[in-house]
């Protein structure tokens with residue numbers, strides 16, 4: 001009977017793990033773009049230059065077409081919906097900010113910080129998305 005508690009502990013962990021895996025959204029975030037408040041593009045412009053606690057977006061992204069460490073975001077609003085099949089422009093941008101390594105823009109490397117989840121509020125994210133989609 002000594003094996004029983006061990007076995008049940010193993011199956012319990014397996015169950016927990018399975019629950020965790022299916023319970024989480026695919027991107028591991030516990031909120032989605034539909035949970036965001038309405039965004040303010042003017043505030044988004046300020047955050048783009050100086051996001052709280054994070055690396056400034058503008059260090060790596062130009063808005064005038066010039067290539068930087070990251071792609072220029074000139075004309076971004078036009079192409080955002082076409083980047084990843086099945087994602088609309090808001091969904092794509094949401095993931096591009098919070099889970100940058102899920103989809104790497106062709107011709108660039110995986111150097112965008114993946115820490116914005118910790119430093120940006122939901123309002124910040126909404127404002128940034130509104131701003132980027134107006135570009």
Ligand code: HEC
Nearest residue numbers: 055056057060069070071096100103104105108109111112
């Ligand atoms: C250290 C450099 C760096 C910083 C800082 C940075 N990014 Fe990026 N970003 C990148 C790189 C490199 C890519 C392309 C690779 C990828 O897809 O992850 C990228 C991709 C993106 C994309 C997808 C662009 C496209 O053409 O599809 C968006 C949107 C974006 N970043 C927004 C932001 C925002 C908003 C911030 C600030 C909150 C930010 N980035 C900060 C480097 C950076």
